[in-house]
Amino acid sequence: MPSHTFSVNGKSVTVDAPSDLPLLWVLRDLLGIRGPKYGCGIDVCKACTSHLDGAAINPCVVPVSEAAGHEITTIEGLANGDTLHPVQEAWLDVDVPQCGYCQPGQIMAAAALLKTTSTPTDADIDAIANVCRCGTYVRIREAIKAAAEKMA
Amino acid sequence: MAVARRRFLTYLVAAPTLTVAAQLVMDAVAPATASAVIPTAPAIADLVDLGDILILAGLPTSDMLVLAVGEDGTATLGLPREEVGQGLTTAIAMLVAEELDLPLTDVRIELDDARPELLFDQLTGSSNSIRSLYDPVRRAAAAARVRLVAAAAARWGLAAGKLTTGNGSVVAPDGRTASYGSLSVAAADASLTGLTVTLKAESQHTLVGTPTSRIDARKIVTGRQEYTLDLDIPGAKPCMVRRPPTVNGTVKSVANEAAIRAMPGVLDVVVIPTGVAVVAETFGQALAGKDALEVAWGPGTIDGLSDDGIRTKLKAAAPSFSFLALTKHIDAEFDFAFVSHAPLETNSAVADVRSDHATIWSGLKSPIVAQQTIAAELGLPEDKVTVHVVQAGGSFGRRLFFDAALEAAQVSKASGRPIRLMWSRIDDMRHGRMRPATHHKLRATYALGQVLTFEHRVAAVETDFRHGLGEILTAMAAKLPTGLGNETIAQTLFLTTVKSPYNFGVTTQTLTEVPLTMHTGSWRSVYSANARGAEEILVDELATAFGKDPLSFRRTFLKSDAQRAVLDKAAAAGNWGRTMPPGHAQGIAFHEEYKSRTACLVEIDATDPKAPRVTKAVVAVDVGRPINPRGLEAQMLGGLTDAISTTLRAGLHIDKGLPLEGSYSQFHYARQKNSPTDVQVIVLPPAADAEPGGAGELGVPAAVGAIANAYARATGTHPRTFPINFDVDFTPFPR
Ligand code: FES
Ligand code: FES
Numbered sequence: 001m002p003s004h005t006f007s008v009n010g011k012s013v014t015v016d017a018p019s020d021l022p023l024l025w026v027l028r029d030l031l032g033i034r035g036p037k038y039g040c041g042i043d044v045c046k047a048c049t050s051h052l053d054g055a056a057i058n059p060c061v062v063p064v065s066e067a068a069g070h071e072i073t074t075i076e077g078l079a080n081g082d083t084l085h086p087v088q089e090a091w092l093d094v095d096v097p098q099c100g101y102c103q104p105g106q107i108m109a110a111a112a113l114l115k116t117t118s119t120p121t122d123a124d125i126d127a128i129a130n131v132c133r134c135g136t137y138v139r140i141r142e143a144i145k146a147a148a149e150k151m152a
Numbered sequence: 153m154a155v156a157r158r159r160f161l162t163y164l165v166a167a168p169t170l171t172v173a174a175q176l177v178m179d180a181v182a183p184a185t186a187s188a189v190i191p192t193a194p195a196i197a198d199l200v201d202l203g204d205i206l207i208l209a210g211l212p213t214s215d216m217l218v219l220a221v222g223e224d225g226t227a228t229l230g231l232p233r234e235e236v237g238q239g240l241t242t243a244i245a246m247l248v249a250e251e252l253d254l255p256l257t258d259v260r261i262e263l264d265d266a267r268p269e270l271l272f273d274q275l276t277g278s279s280n281s282i283r284s285l286y287d288p289v290r291r292a293a294a295a296a297r298v299r300l301v302a303a304a305a306a307r308w309g310l311a312a313g314k315l316t317t318g319n320g321s322v323v324a325p326d327g328r329t330a331s332y333g334s335l336s337v338a339a340a341d342a343s344l345t346g347l348t349v350t351l352k353a354e355s356q357h358t359l360v361g362t363p364t365s366r367i368d369a370r371k372i373v374t375g376r377q378e379y380t381l382d383l384d385i386p387g388a389k390p391c392m393v394r395r396p397p398t399v400n401g402t403v404k405s406v407a408n409e410a411a412i413r414a415m416p417g418v419l420d421v422v423v424i425p426t427g428v429a430v431v432a433e434t435f436g437q438a439l440a441g442k443d444a445l446e447v448a449w450g451p452g453t454i455d456g457l458s459d460d461g462i463r464t465k466l467k468a469a470a471p472s473f474s475f476l477a478l479t480k481h482i483d484a485e486f487d488f489a490f491v492s493h494a495p496l497e498t499n500s501a502v503a504d505v506r507s508d509h510a511t512i513w514s515g516l517k518s519p520i521v522a523q524q525t526i527a528a529e530l531g532l533p534e535d536k537v538t539v540h541v542v543q544a545g546g547s548f549g550r551r552l553f554f555d556a557a558l559e560a561a562q563v564s565k566a567s568g569r570p571i572r573l574m575w576s577r578i579d580d581m582r583h584g585r586m587r588p589a590t591h592h593k594l595r596a597t598y599a600l601g602q603v604l605t606f607e608h609r610v611a612a613v614e615t616d617f618r619h620g621l622g623e624i625l626t627a628m629a630a631k632l633p634t635g636l637g638n639e640t641i642a643q644t645l646f647l648t649t650v651k652s653p654y655n656f657g658v659t660t661q662t663l664t665e666v667p668l669t670m671h672t673g674s675w676r677s678v679y680s681a682n683a684r685g686a687e688e689i690l691v692d693e694l695a696t697a698f699g700k701d702p703l704s705f706r707r708t709f710l711k712s713d714a715q716r717a718v719l720d721k722a723a724a725a726g727n728w729g730r731t732m733p734p735g736h737a738q739g740i741a742f743h744e745e746y747k748s749r750t751a752c753l754v755e756i757d758a759t760d761p762k763a764p765r766v767t768k769a770v771v772a773v774d775v776g777r778p779i780n781p782r783g784l785e786a787q788m789l790g791g792l793t794d795a796i797s798t799t800l801r802a803g804l805h806i807d808k809g810l811p812l813e814g815s816y817s818q819f820h821y822a823r824q825k826n827s828p829t830d831v832q833v834i835v836l837p838p839a840a841d842a843e844p845g846g847a848g849e850l851g852v853p854a855a856v857g858a859i860a861n862a863y864a865r866a867t868g869t870h871p872r873t874f875p876i877n878f879d880v881d882f883t884p885f886p887r
Binding site for chain 1 (some may be wrong): 162238375434547548791792794
């Protein structure tokens with residue numbers, strides 16, 4: 001079985017896995033990193049959203065081989081130790097989560113957006129396609145705007 | 153009816169540190185009674201609603217709640233309910249913290265395992281949890297507090313009456329303090345007797361009633377909140393199930409079992425009643441294995457059936473009106489499609505079945521029935537099956553059923569290893585539960601500025617209540633008001649949840665069910681989203697017939713000032729009646745259930761009628777006594793989003809025995825781009841002496857009405873089928 005070396009949340013890892021095995025299952029089942037969630041497996045719900053070299057990806061459709069040599073960040077690695085990322089802070093301030101299942105993906109999507117777009121418009125926020133079945137969208141929008149202000 | 157005043161017993165539980173239990177005992181059940189319009193007699197749901205019945209059913213169970221204070225000064229309450237995002241654990245923790253004078257951060261809430269001794273009191277549904285737990289939780293905490301005070305009094309040789317509590321400590325008049333942790337052993341001493349437990353006056357509440365963030369929010373935003381499949385159960389292997397091409401189809405044979413077993417990572421292939429399970433090292437490999445299976449399938453239970461056929465059956469089932477249209481009248485018929493619960497966490501469970509015992513982990517709202525069923529399936533005594541209730545990623549009624557837990561148990565037994573079983577999203581939508589399709593016939597007759605009669609005939613595909621609720625209603629039958637006890641379970645549910653808030657003369661609402669063997673289940677607000685949604689549309693059309701504005705028409709015909717107060721709040725905050733550009737419009741609606749009421753005002757942009765967007769919403773809500781206004785607001789936001797989705801775009805098409813939708817790209821639950829950018833939720837302050845009403849399902853029906861009414865005005869149409877835009881705009885996945 002081929003082995004793949006990449007970094008997850010700042011630590012280098014090597015896994016033996018079929019090259020086409022989606023990264024989501026490498027993270028969850030082989031590495032025990034269970035922040036990224038399964039919601040569809042086909043790049044629709046975005047519950048699994050994580051970062052590859054800082055940009056949003058959906059590991060449910062990224063083969064593990066494509067991670068090789070790159071830096072993967074999951075929700076577990078977004079904070080700096082006990083210091084939360086401003087997006088996480090804003091999520092707490094606004095009390096966004098309900099069931100919480102979509103929120104790791106929502107937060108990673110928002111963090112990636114703010115990296116490229118420091119003052120997102122409503123249209124920028126509308127473009128985030130992550131499903132929240134609990135309907136927390138109003139608070140997500142508010143939190144993204146609050147985080148953008150904090151980071152400015 | 154108000155469930156009559158309760159008296160309580162609390163017990164000291166033998167334990168090294170302070171542990172108390174609160175029992176509920178009911179004195180009596182006394183229904184209370186509840187008129188320039190023709191008054192409508194109170195509906196059954198005005199007298200006794202489903203939540204009341206569940207409260208009654210839960211009363212006889214002893215030692216219902218156990219609260220322990222540890223030497224570290226924290227208080228831990230075992231909660232016989234499920235948390236699925238509705239914010240229950242936070243609200244309950246607030247009640248404990250308030251009554252104990254303990255910081256909220258020192259309160260822990262643990263979800264109880266299945267506790268069969270609770271009989272009927274471990275079912276999470278019908279917006280009933282806060283209503284049923286408000287008193288006993290406070291009672292348990294007050295009992296703990298009085299013992300802590302007594303222990304401090306004994307230690308200091310002071311009269312207990314001289315001592316106060318605050319911030320997790322008992323305080324003496326001279327300023328000395330003793331932390332709860334330091335008193336928790338002494339307070340467990342059974343010789344401390346003769347203590348009187350008094351609840352804090354609600355007017356003294358400082359935490360309860362104030363907006364409070366979720367106790368688990370930090371865990372959630374850091375990715376540390378564990379859902380069922382995040383648990384580390386040693387040796388548990390991923391498993392997915394290949395399911396039939398039609399609902400309830402059966403496995404005849406598997407053609408390529410050996411080839412599947414040879415696939416990378418595949419550990420086992422097991423036939424279970426619902427399909428063929430593949431066990432593997434990772435879910436990715438289990439999924440690949442399941443997809444590669446070649447299975448010959450037997451027929452399902454609705455193979456020939458599609459939406460058209462179902463709608464024809466429903467139309468035929470709806471009885472005709474009893475009032476002839478002799479005066480002026482409005483008739484209207486509505487159809488609502490099937491709707492998936494579609495919680496973001498798909499159906500999942502972990503099971504570890506051994507020869508003489510079994511352990512189950514899953515998100516379960518009815519764990520006792522799950523335990524009983526799984527024990528019977530495995531041939532084990534019930535007490536050998538431990539069922540852990542795990543916090544879950546959404547429910548909306550879905551997790552009243554325990555199908556994944558049952559399957560995981562079956563596979564674990566057959567495969568001889570612990571199993572982590574997950575449904576694919578496609579299966580979750582196609583073989584999961586759904587809100588039944590309904591057909592509605594409404595007739596309102598009127599003359600001389602009065603509504604004389606209001607009839608509503610609902611025909612619905614049968615809702616499956618075989619998750620314990622049916623048994624509760626059967627057991628409670630003798631205690632229900634006249635006649636109700638003889639009704640079927642579905643009729644009882646309908647009659648105890650659906651009621652019209654208006655004085656519309658002789659009002660009748662009836663349900664006729666069409667039995668189809670498919671996977672249905674109650675969906676947030678059960679019958680009310682469709683039934684009351686349709687009624688609120690007819691109310692707007694009546695207003696037009698009367699030449700009145702929808703707001704002032706509702707004000708005239710609502711039954712009470714409390715109802716009008718909520719409606720007025722929403723109308724004022726939403727600037728009802730403001731001029732809107734062409735293609736845009738406002739809509740308003742009202743709903744009342746489970747002792748709570750709400751009004752919703754929305755603005756819609758329907759300049760493209762095929763792609764409308766709700767741009768703004770104002771929701772006013774009166775739940776009698778809000779525990780956590782921030783959580784309540786979240787529930788209303790959820791109800792609003794559900795209504796936007798199911799009114800405008802989200803539903804399931806049944807095609808030859810199977811839903812076509814298998815993804816959120818097909819079942820169009822709202823995304824951010826479909827959500828309003830301007831939303832205001834107004835929580836009305838508590839009324840004196842009011843008890844908390846239900847809140848979890850309240851938000852949907854009024855929002856359905858408001859959105860449909862706004863769409864109708866914006867487009868000049870009369871929407872009659874829902875969702876309004878419901879084309880098959882996708883290529884279905886293969887079966
Ligand atoms: S699980 Fe990756 S997008 Fe849905
Ligand atoms: S918080 Fe439940 S799915 Fe978003």
